[in-house]
Amino acid sequence: MTTHQNGTKIFGSHIDRTMKIIRQHYMQAFRDLGVDITTEQWVIVDSLFHQDGQSQTELADGSFKNMATVSRIIDLTCQKGFTERFRSESDKRRYRVFLTKKGKEVYHKIKPTVDQLRQKGWKGLSDEDYDDFLRIMNTIFSNFKEAE
Amino acid sequence: MTTHQNGTKIFGSHIDRTMKIIRQHYMQAFRDLGVDITTEQWVIVDSLFHQDGQSQTELADGSFKNMATVSRIIDLTCQKGFTERFRSESDKRRYRVFLTKKGKEVYHKIKPTVDQLRQKGWKGLSDEDYDDFLRIMNTIFSNFKEAE
């Protein structure tokens, strides 16, 4: 992986490969735990645990996913019995998505492992690094976002 | 997006959303250029431009992709006439993948735009930030990689 090239900074490939290995280790950890859930399904379950009854649009915005993608992920979490969909009373276009009892159990089963993975991933890095990390990631994000 | 939570550092979601927006803007730029190519196909074309005749395994390793994924990406770049596959003489299990004339033209057409995107993405960030960025990304990567 070349680091420099006529002054331009290459960042995409580093971000890509880091994201891939994170995903792989999450998947492996969930498999080891014996929970049939993917990382993207976990993101939704985690989001609902902290705020239950979100609409699919809210879930999409919160997880930076496409509405179509969220629609399909929730198809699967519902099939697996982690979530339930109900039409919103006040706006019949919307669903409200809720965690089931099983969904909450899965959350509690997985959460400690997620914390361990986060600590493992950040090992050797400091609080200052975290500030830098957030600033750099948010800057790149905004540089593209603001151009939209 | 919560930044802290009982001391553990959340990094996956930031990396994920940044990677997504990068990909989207690359895709849009390629569409605007009128070139029918995806970001992942671009990665392969770029790699071959710098070292032609790589095997699929080498391309997979260099781009942190799965061999199956690379196999399918190259199916598409061959269909589109950007690349060609030939069986290696010395090892008939392998292919050697080469850029075609069209593939090289596509590279030259796209490269300036890619440089612009890189500069745009890094705007507001310094050379020191780049060192931090590389160190942090590589540390997270290694923290997981070394556990394998």
Next chain:
DNA sequence: GCTATATATTTGCTATAGCAAGTATTTGGT
């Protein structure tokens, strides 16, 4: 030279991802 093992690639399966088009419902303007 044979056989077990390793390597390179493909194919099938499932999931994520984004775009575009379609449906249903709601909202805003008049």
Next chain:
DNA sequence: ACCAAATACTTGCTATAGCAAATATATAGC
């Protein structure tokens, strides 16, 4: 109250992604 535009969601299409099993070829150990 009515109609146009906006919003929420789904579905079809194509591409990326990883795992596992299958095929073909190469290599190592004997």
